[in-house]
Structure formats: C-alpha cells, structure tokens
Amino acid sequence: MRHTSIGGLFAAAALGLAPGAFTVAAETESNVFELGQISVIDSKGESSLGGSDTLDSETMRKYDRETLGKALNLVPGVNLSRVGARNEQMVYVRGFDLRQVPIFLDGIPVYVPYDGYADLGRFTTFELSRIEVAKGFSSMTYGPNTLGGAINLLTRKPVKAFEGEIGGGLSLTDDGESNGNRVYANLGSNQGNWYMQAGMSYLDQDYFRLSDDYRGNAFEDGGRRDNSYATDRKINFKVGLTPNDSDEYVVGYQRQEGEKGNPPYAGDTLSSTRYWQWPTWDKTSVYASSSTDLGAHRLKLRAYHDTYENSLYAYDNARYDSQTRTSSFRSWYDDYSNGASVEDEWSLSDENLLRLAYHFKQDVHREHDGGEPWQHFEDRTQSLALEDSHALSERLTLVVGVSHDQRDGREAQSYAKTTGLVDEEGGKNHSNNAQVGLFFQQDEATQWRASVARKSRFATIKDRYSYRMGTAIPNPDLKSEHATHFELGYQRALGETWKLDAALFRSDIDDLLQSVRIDAGACSSPPCSQMQNVDKARVNGLELALDGAFLGWDMAFNYLYLDRTNRSDDRVRLTDTPRHKAFASLSREIGRWRLQTSADMASRRYTSTDGLQVAHGFAVIDSKLGYRFDGGLLLEAGVQNLFDRDYEYSEGYPEPGRTYLVQGNLTF
Template sequence: MSLPFSPHRICAPSLLLGSLLLPCLGAATVHAAEVADSLSTIVVTGTRSEKTLDETPVPTEVVDAKEIARTQARTLKDALENVPGLQLTEIHGKSGFTVAMQGMTSDQVLVLIDGLPISASTGSSIDVSQYLLTEVDHIEVVKGASSAQYGSSAMGGVINVITRRIAPGLSASATADAGSYGAQNVHSPFGSAHGNLRVSGGNAQWRASVAADVLDNKGFAVNPDAWSRQGDAIRREQYSGRLEWLPTSAGHFWVDASTYRETDVQRYEYFAPPTYVPQRKTEDITRNRLTYGGQWRFDSGVKARLTGLAEDYDSRSQEYSNQVGTASRASTLRTEHVSLQFDLPAWKRQLWQFGGDLHRERLKQNANGISELIGSAERTSQELFAQNDIIFNDTWEMVLGLRGQEDSDFGTHFAPKIGLRANLPTAGGWRSVLRANFGQGYRVPNLKERYYLFDHSALGYVVLGNPNLKPEASNSFQFGGTTTWNERLTLNANLFYNQVRDLIQTDMENFTVVNGIAAYTYRNVARARTKGLETGFKWQASPALAWTGAYTFTDAKDRDTGQELTRRPRNIVRVGLDWQMLPATELSLRARLQSSELAASASPERSPGWSTLDFVINQKLGRDVTAFFGVKNLTNRQRDFSNANDFGPVAGRFVYLGARISLDAAR
C-alpha cells in the first residue's frame, strides 16, 4: 500500500473501538505527528533521488524515527510489524523472520541499508530480526517491481533502511529495558533484556559516531520444566562506527564499519519410538560489514555518487542428540557491491539519471567437513540503469526507467518501468494525487535455490537446490491515489496486479523419502498472479489524538491450475491510535489482524487467522529522559504448537519496562 505518511502507526484505544473499526477500513500505521510534517518527509528509494513523500511518483511508505521510538522497536522486524500489507513469516527451522508483500515471496523483496544490499541469513531471504535499530533514522518501503532501479531480487518490492547522519556538536543517547513472558519464562525473572548506546559529534568538516546494541532473549517455553523450548534463546549484538568528511558544501565522504554477533540455542525433541529424544542445536553467526562512499556536486550541477560494500556472513552450527554431537555445519556468504550514479541538472523540465552496479556473491557450506553445495555457488552481475523524470507542468509528472543486467549464468535482461503522477485540482481544503506505475520485475535464482542443501534431517526433511531453475520474471501494475483534507484527514487506495512467470517455489507435491527423510526441491511455477487492494487512512482527530488504519486484500493463484498459492493470507488489517493523554504522557496502541492462509499446496489444511494488540506508554521525565511501559500481544494469542499448520504468533504476551536518555550539547 502506498501511504504518503509514515505508515506504521497502528493503534487501538480499546478492544471495543478496535473491533468496531476493523470491519470498516481496517488497519493503521502512522503516528500522531501532523500530516504536513509527514508529507514533507524526504525519500529516495522510489526514484533513487530526493523527493518529498507527497511528490514522489512511486508510492512509498515511511517508518520514521518517531514511530520507532514511540513503539520501542528493537529490530528491523519490530519496525516493520505495522506497515500496511507486509507479511512477516517465521523462517522454518531457524530463529528469525522474513518479510513479503503483495503476494510475492520474501525472496522477491530486496532489503537495503542506505541503498546497499545486506546478506541473506539463509542464502536467499533476509532475516529482518538480525538488524538492530540504534543507528536507524527511518525506513522506506516501495511495493511492486522496482527492477528498473535496483535489479534482481527487487521484483516484489524494496525495503531501504536509512541510517542516521551525524550532526555537528556532541550528542549521546542510551536505552535500557527488560521484559517478561510471565509463566513461560525459562528459569529467569526476565525473558529478555536490551540496551543500546550511541555517541556522535564533530565539527563542520569531520564527524564521527560509535554505537552498540545488545538484545539478550532467554527464550520461552509453554512448559518451562520440559526440555523443549518454543522460543529459542538468542543473544544479538551489533557494534558500529562511522566517520564522515565534508570538505566543502559540495562534497560528502564516509566510511562505515559494523559487526553483528548472534548466538542461538534451539531445544526440541525427536520421536524415536517409543521415546522422545532430547535434541539441541546451537548456531553462532557473525556478519562483518564495511561500506564506504562519497558524493560530489560539480559546478555544472551534475551530482556524482559512488558507494561500495564488502560483507561477510558466517554461520557455525552444531547439533546434539542426548548431549552427543551428531553434526556440524559451517556456511560463509561473501557479498561485494559497488554502485555509481550521476544525476544531471534540470534540463527542459527533465531530470536525467544514469548509473551502474557491480555485484558479486560467493557461498561456501560444509557439513562435517564435506561440501553441501551442488557445484560452484558463485554469481556476478553487471548492471546499467537510466531514468528520466519529466515534469510536464504543475499537474503532470512522468518517470521513465530502463535497466540492463548481464548475469554470469543467465545472460542479458532488460527491465523497463514507467510511473505517472497527477495533482488533481484542489477545492474546499482537499488536495489529491493520482499515481499509476508499471514495472517489469526480474530475479535470477539465488544461490540457495540453485546450490544449497538445506538439511533438517532432525525434523524429518531436507530441501535440495535445483541448478536447472529458470529466472523469475513479472509485470507489475499499480494504480492508486491519495487525498488529504485540511492536513487533518488522509485517505489512500492502491490497486496492484502482478503477473509472474516461472515463479520459484518449494515443490511440496513431488518428493522422495530416503530412510524416513523427505527430500524436497525447488521448481518453477509456469504462471502465477497476485492481485489486490490496499487502503489506508489517517485522521488527526484533535491535536492530541490520531487514528490510523489500513486494510490489504490479496488474491494469489497458480494461473495454470487455478490453485491458491500457499502462505498468502487474503486479508491483513492494522489499526492504530496515538493519544497524548497529558503533556508528558503518550499512549500508543497497535492492532493487527491476519486471515487464514493455505498451509501447503498438497493439502487443504489452512493456518487459522489471528490477531494481536500491543500498547506502550511513553512518559517524559524532564527534557532528556523518557520512561516507557508496554505489552506486546496483550490478548496472548499464541499458536498451537501441536498443530504443524498453525503459523500464528510464536510468542505469547510479553510485558516490558525501560527508559531512554538523549543528550544534545547543542541544545
């Protein structure tokens, strides 16, 4: 869905009011900041150039810093929970979540940090739980095919995390909080503890920042005295440092280094008749990321921007049965990326843009010292793109884009896109914008889908890569509009239609069984399509009270068989409220509802629908300190772990308390 304001502010003042609003329009995802402020937000993802949110021809949604702070989001997964239409799905057999949109899969959604890719935790999909938010300024979400701007893996949409720039002077911030799963805590009064620290400063030419963020989750269990844990014990640590040089007003150069550490412990049981045998799996993950870049505006008005990335993602896991080691696995993914972009000055009401990307990935994996890959898992690509933003007049604007991609294994492909924006006449305080977009998506099979042996023998299955897969391709159509009344009420709607050729899915129907282990592989679905409607609203009912809502309907089918595609709920609803109860006290509520979804193509079984309600109270204690208290999943809706087809929330009710301090010497 495309909201011209930060789209993640879902709240409900009470279960009664929430239940009354759900059937009407659905869900909410913004905050109580004034609409005028949100409309002036600068975004870059849709066109790779700076535009206000109201003026971009490409529908874009924003999770801003106020929303992140208001909802006390700790990870990228938390920050995306309230974005209209986004579906967060647990990674099967791992402790993490992926994100999908508009009926497309998580493999078809490109996740970026400052415009540069981030490594996939499984060699394909990004685990959005593995990025902590201390250095994040805001998040931009663009739905639909964006290949003309971002290349392979962007056919379903783009999520671009924008990190904080460093202001001159000295500033510091810190957060500490802890929470409990109640009776499901595992031998600890706290289920989770979290803390972060950021210090930044500098002068007109040199600036630097350092940050640390630690999230320690002890896990949880329906029966804490039993061996099995439904919630894994996970410790996440992220440390970063950034240096910026601004030699003149025309230039800006930077280098950013970060490291991420994760320790994950899973505990479950395997049934070996007549007893259940205790199983344990540990995984240690390291992600070292180095990014660099610079931009310069020449006297001619041409702006050049060069950015680069080198990232290593390493995973080491060990499996135990009855405390005896049974298997060890080591995986390393190396990602290198360089991007060069030129923005030309305005010429006859046209804004030209040219650029190119070089990309390389290498995957290595072994189990017990033996390679688990089919062939050499490496991919390189060279890509060129061009865009022309034509501003015909104060009413009409059109963006034309074309991207050429040369892939090491799949040859050359061209992907065009076109976007049209129209300002409708204003009257009686109303202001309206229409947007229409078409883009061709293209995605080559990732390294996991082609080469990986995803071994979960302990759980009774393995997934084998298929080196004969074809690239996916799509035609994506978006049409919608936004209307605003007196900067107090904003309504929007967006229709989407995606035609997909050679959609890659796990083949759940054709599999073999060897020694009791089911072996699945990937296949291309010849033709598939997703279509639907995204709607949303924001109402500033009073200076102290804001309502938001969003509803997304999705219909996804295999066009050859007519069968519904799996793991795509037809209805997703979000509702939100932000209420400034007192000058120093703010209450925020976020409600989410998701309908049932088909569990597997070979079975009519469906995962039941579910809903959750979160609330948080932020209390200012003077100018620099904010205390907060919140409850996630207040109604305690938790999946039935005995039902393999229940994909509802993993964690039950979680209660937390904490404080944040922000110091700015320039104030």
C-alpha cells in the same frame, strides 16, 4: 508512518497540518542519512515519487519494534511471516518474499548470497533513522533482483555538534520473572565540514513464555518455550566529510553477531521435529559512498564488502547433547560479497533529469559439514540501468526506466562420499526490465499515481545447485523469474489533521520457480525433485492507510487485502500470507503522560502447499503508558499480547504469550 514525498511532506508544509498527520516524517527528515537513499525522484531531483512507504525511528520505538521483521509489519502492504522450522522472521511485500524484495543498508545490498534470504529477527532497529519500502515500481538504480520491490535500511546522520540517545529495558513474564533485556546507545557529532555517527545495541532473550491457552502435546508441554533463547549484538560507525553544501564522502562499518535456539515443532500435524541450534549468525558490512556535484551532473559512487558467517548444529534429542543419527550434523557457512556501483544524475533541463547507473556484484558462498571438505560457489552479477524523470507540466511527471541484468555462474561444487568434490556446470542468465509511471499532483493536498513495471529476479545459488540433503538434483540453467506490476494510487490530505493513502495493485508472475517431481530414471535414489521455471501466479490487492487526530487522540490504521493465485495448479497453495491484514493504534498525550494501545490483526494463512497446515487468524493487543521528564528522559511500562492470546504465524510454532516491558530512553 506512511510517506510519499510529493503528496505528503509538501502538502503537510503547505497546509500547516497539526500533529498526528505527517509529524513523524517531518521531524526525523533531518537526521536521515540521505546519501544512502535510493528512490524514484522528480525532474529537479528534490522529491521522491512512487508509492513507497517510510517507517521512521520514532514509530519503531513507539511500538517497540526492536527487530526488522516486527518493524516492517507496521508498513501497509507488508506482512510478517515465520519460517518456523528455522526460527526466522520473514516478510512478504504484496505477496513477494525476501528473495524477490532484497534488503539494503544505506543503499548497499546485504542479503545472504547463498539463498537470497536474511533472518530479519537478527537485524535490530536501534541504529536506524528510518526504513524505506519500495513496492513493484521501484527505482531502476537499485540494481538487479528487485522483482517485487526493495527494502532500504537508512542509518543516522547527526545534525548537532553533539547529540545522542541511550535506552534500555527489561521484559518480564506473567509470573514476574525477567526473561530478557536490551540496551542501546547512539552518539553523533556534526562539525560542519565533517561528522561522525556511532551506535551499539544488545538484545537478549533467555526464553519466552507461551500463552496459558496453549495446550501441551508430545513436542511441547507449555510454559517456557523450549530452546527459545536468542542474543544479538551490534556496533556501527560512520564518518563523513562534507567539504561544501553539495558534496559528501562517507565510510561506514557495521558488525552484528547473533546466536539463537530453534524452538521445536509444537503442533499436532507433523510426526517428527528438528532439534537445531545456531551458535553463529554474524554479519559485517564495510562500505564507502560519495556524492559529487559536477554542474549539470551529480556523480554517486558506492563500494562495499559484506560478509556472512553462520553455523548450524542439528541434534538427536531435546537435550541437545547427542549427534549420532544420520539426520544430525554440524554445518558452517562463510560467505562474502564484493560490489560497486556508479550513478550519474544528469540534469538535461529544469524539466528533465536522466539517471544512469552501473552495478557490479561478486557473491561467494562457502560451506561444509563436519568431516567434509569446503564447497565453493561464485556468482558475478552486473546491471546497467537508465531512468528518466520528465515534467510534462507543472503538475504532471512522467518517469520511464529500463535496465539490463546479467548473471554469470563462475564456480560451483558438490560433494558426496562416493565421488568427493565435483565441479558443477556453471550457468549464465540475462534479463531485461522496464517501467513507466505517471504522477499527477492535482493540488497541494492530492496526488494520483499510475504505473506499470516489468521486473525480474535471478535464481539463487541454492535454487540452482542444492541437492537438498540428497532429495534433489541441481539445475544450473534456471532462468530468472519475471513479474509485471500494475498500480493505481491515490493520496489526499483530508482537512487539517487527516491523511488517506490508497492503492489498487496487480502482479502477474511467470517463470516462477517450483520444485518438480523427477522420474525415477533421472535420479540415483528416487523419488527426487528439481527446481524448474514452470509456474505462473497472480496477485491482486488493495492497500488503505488512514492517519490523523481527533479530540486530542492520535489515530493510525492500515489495511491490506491480498489475493494470491497459483495459475499453474490451483491445488498447490501459495503460503505464508493472510488474505486480510490490518494494524490500528490509538494514543494520547496528556501533559507529560502518554497512553497508547495498538492491535495487529490477520486472517488465517496456509503454511504448507498441501493445505494441511493452517495458522489461524488472530488479533493481538499491546498497551503502554509513558512519562517524560525534564531533560528528555522517558520512562515506560507496557504489556504485549495484553489478553495472552495463543497465536502463530506458522502452524506448530506458537508466539509469546503475555509479556511485560519496563524501559527508559534518554535523548539529548
């Protein structure tokens, strides 16, 4: 599951490693849409450097990670979290959230313009060839806002004249009822000088069933989880021209449509709860990418138009049939982003590769509640980056990068019944970024890496302008957050079947955004708050990943130790990350049969800054048995949460109890 090219695939190929160590990454490399990749590369432009991780499609299907949030939870250094009050899957990458580690699709930014987030439960994984996660030290050519790294979703590129897969299945509860289903298909054709890739998926959940260990209360009586439905549909299409061995020109399209319920609070701490439903969570991405060889230069261009439509209905009660209270509303978002980037890879010599990149992005957010006018917001962001890879010797590579980012708040409006629409003050901000990394290939099996990176993130539209339902005042002059990352990494092939990857890291964050209480004289209806750059934080951590094979069994293990400290006020806790998180799996193939068991484990985590809400630690076991027929058909039966554990990522929002899966997959 973990892959760093220079010390991974190279070592695997050189040593002839057996299945279990690097098999997945090597087998799926050919069907990856490489034009969508963004990474720190060596002086020849051939191998990726840095401590990035790769999760391939085979691994996602193996562990039934159908949504992006659950898939990313397999990656070392990443932990899944839940925004329970909004029923959203989120992840933290070494303690940095999705505003600080943005989402890309084939190198195109697809995070939501308004607040920088994206509900990872709405992003299905069936069409992906792999996911790349860069941490801290990430390529400057990603562009702005990669404070803690970047997550890049790579689609497929066909390698045969005709290829594809078709799959589907059912989920069943403990009492034998079917509560969900899924179906997906991917088809591709590569005709040499052109190719086409298309896919579709449908993922539906009527409800999920709570564990028998869950004890009911006034908010939730157990059994079927109230308002826990979700439906997600996706189609994607890509066509590419490859007129020669070096050039490529591609147009891509992806449309995803989602709707979901919002299970109400089901804990013992809060005195009230939300009755919310999301009829619309839709996203469309249209993009064009190209790569042209110009001798010593390689020119890469990207252009895109990305839209986001969202509707949220807040009701008075658990019947979802009344909206008369002041807390009830109907809200709509209609956002879009336009952007383009140009990158020049300039080979100065065999030992030196210089990359220059320019990014432009226009973000437009439009929102209104029922009975109110539309409010408009617009940001324009630009970035100029330089990254140089220099081979100091045959085994030692130095990478240096710098960039300058600029954000211009072009338009912002607020609405109140007493004042109507009001134009807010715009805001401008600049930030500088720099990093340096050393990569030493000790031998064919061993790599050391050391890096320092200084990265930034601009405050979002929501950070700067949201009144937070009348409880806050805006701050258009918010500055960017900054983080300084230090990492020491080590990777080694242990014998013929094992691989070890380890990293020590530290991040110092300053100008961290925090909601600050404002004196009564500064706001019309005290008490109120304002977002300000006042906090400092520190993250220390350790990552370990060990993969291999023993006596016919494939084994995988990764562990994260994460210590996050609020240096400005240690009474205010940093939330949603456990101190300890691990994943382990054991699998074996016997003839046509495959047996596997895996475990997700995490220690407790705070889900409110005052420490009153705590989600306790857990270990959840999954198990599955599969049989592969001639012709590529795979049939599987499995159990998720085998021991029906009552657990949660956010206090008061319990996860599904024991669930059974019956499914099939045909590849051709």
